[in-house]
Every structure is written in structure tokens, then in C-alpha cells.
Amino acid sequence: MLSVNDFKPEAVIVGAGEFPSHPIPLKWLEGCQRVVCCDGAADRYLETGMPIWRIVGDCDSLSPENSLRYAPIIRRFADQETNDQTKAALYLHGKGYNHIAIIAATGMREDHTLGNISLLIDYMRQGIDARIYTDYGVFIPVSGNASFRCPAGTRVSIFSFGATKFRAEGLRYPLHDFTSWWQGTLNDTVNDDFSIEADGDYLVFINYEK
């Protein structure tokens, strides 16, 4: 049974999207030993005074001052084929940390938002259990079947990445094989848990508020 509340991340990635204000994404930073900032996102994050462990990315957007001051914790990867969020996830994966909460991955430029969200599927396929926590809910990548515990009335959306044979229990509206993103949105739970069966990969977005 997967749950929104039982996730125990070993590391937090801070992206360059809108910095969260909701307590759920922010709580992952409290006492976290491995906060990894994506490149220039560190400039803004460092102003909060919260803990930082590494700055990872191609380091083309970090300020010259912080590039110098934080040189010992910067890990530079120049690969043009991946974005900074992926560089951070792969860096953690290489260190053996595969349970990752990602915050500040959405908001602002929508092309970044869409890219960052969809990358959760790629990370999952590489053995990384990463979730994106926004100010509104959490994106959880799933392959095959999954069950979730959350209060009745929780709003849930499902985004297919090639998955077929969708079936659900505990959701108000039946699932089918989606051909567009909107078709799996704005469902809600009728019990205190729900389960999804499918062949293939998909994202579940669970809103914090009912």
C-alpha cells in the first residue's frame, strides 16, 4: 500500500520552479542531511538559510559569488541531453540514494513544469523512487498496480505514459485507456483507500486538500 504520508525520502532536490509555501513540500527540508539544489536554484534557496548539501547541474545559472563560495559542494555535469533536475537525480542515484522528494519543480515556465513532471517516469525506470511535491499535491510514478491510502473525497488525477488496461477501485469515475492528459483528471476517492490496475507506467497526482 503506497501512501502520501509514509514516504521517507533520503534526499530532497530543490528545483528552479516556484519555491513552495505549503507545509508538506517544506517539511522535507527540515533536518534533511542531503538537500541538493539544481544549479541557479541555489541562489534563491541559500537566502532561506535552510540546509544544503550539494549544488548539481551544468552550473551556467549559478551566480559567480555562490560559484566561488560554494565550490566545495558543487558537482558540475555538462551533459546537454539532461536537465538539472535529472543531473541531481542521477547524482543521488550514483551515491545510492534512491528515495527522493523533489520540490520547486513546477510553477513558472510551463515547459519546465511538464518536462520535470514527466521525468519521474524515466527515473522510476532507472530504479529511482522520486516524487514531486508541489503546493497543491504530489506526483507519484507507478508501474503496473498500486494502492493508496488517503481520506475519502481526495481529488486524484492519473496521467498515462503508454499504460493500458486501466481499472480502479475506490475512485468515483471509472478509468479507461486515456488518449489525452485531461481524461484522467479530476477524479476523487470514495473510500479511505483506492487502487489502480494497469499494464504500463503512469503518474498519480493526489491533491493535499479534499
Next chain:
Amino acid sequence: MLSVNDFKPEAVIVGAGEFPSHPIPLKWLEGCQRVVCCDGAADRYLETGMPIWRIVGDCDSLSPENSLRYAPIIRRFADQETNDQTKAALYLHGKGYNHIAIIAATGMREDHTLGNISLLIDYMRQGIDARIYTDYGVFIPVSGNASFRCPAGTRVSIFSFGATKFRAEGLRYPLHDFTSWWQGTLNDTVNDDFSIEADGDYLVFINYEK
């Protein structure tokens, strides 16, 4: 040749997402005779004092005061299968207005953002030429081939909705048949125009700033 600047919308839909602050989405409201607000989005929009023509939706989120005061311009559609943005688009379509700028469709809840963006493809298939203007760029739905005029260095992303045989001219990185959303992101233009060939439907996101 499609262009970011030559679009001439006959109507503007105002969604319940983040209200824009960028002048490009806001300029569509200036002097617009047909501003349609999605349900409860009207509560916030009316405070701006900008023009309004209709309030469309299932009207479950509009305040009782505005429901009463604006009753003559409210068009209520109870269909549970479509969201308020779609109700507004279909209302305009029914009146013969098929060139539509949509603002305040993104930001805030990411499930709404994803749903609203993807619906542009459905509208296009029904003969509606609708674009979403955000604070960062514009989403343009395309079927088949298209050319665009915009300054060299403009950042462009492409999101496939089942399209295949992608080919581009004037973009820095070659296109291929995308299997995930991120794969078409973060391209940029090398000339003052670019063109895309494909079999099927896709969205082009063009950033306002280089």
C-alpha cells in the same frame, strides 16, 4: 506561416488558474467584446474592473452575490464530463467564435494545468483555434505541418499527442518520435522562423523571452 503575434482572437476565456501579470496575455483583454469567465474565476476577475461578456460553467463555484448580480450574462452547463474551460470554448464555438485566446489556464493546481493545456488538442479537432497564453509563453495546437515566425534564439518546446515522423527546420536540436513529454522540451530557434513536419497532432510552446 503561423505567428505568435499575428493571432487575432475573437474571444478571450479567463480560467481559474493564476491570473496573468505579463502584458502579452493581458493585452487580449483590452477592448475585447467577448470575455468569457469560467465560473468562479469571475469572482476574482470582476474585481479588476475589466470587461466581461459571459460567465460560463457549471456555476458551482461562483459567489452567491455574483450569481445574482450577473445572472443575465451567466450561461450554466451542468455536464460533468467537461470542465469549465471546455464549456466556455464550446459555448463560443456554438456562437461561431472559433479563434480564442485562453488566459489564467495554468499555475496553481497542476492537474488543472495539465488538463487545460491538453484540451487545446481536443478543441482543434472540433474546429476551434484556441491558444493558451501564460505569463511565460503560448501553447499552440498543430495538426500536421506548420511554420512559425519568431526571433532567432527563441525557446521552443513540442509536446506530442500521438504524432509521429517529426522533422524540423530552424530548431537547434533535431526532433524524433517522442515517448515522454520532456523529450521535446528546451529546444531553440536558430533562424527567424522554424517549421515542423509531423503526422498527427502536437502542441508547440513558444517562450516570449529568449
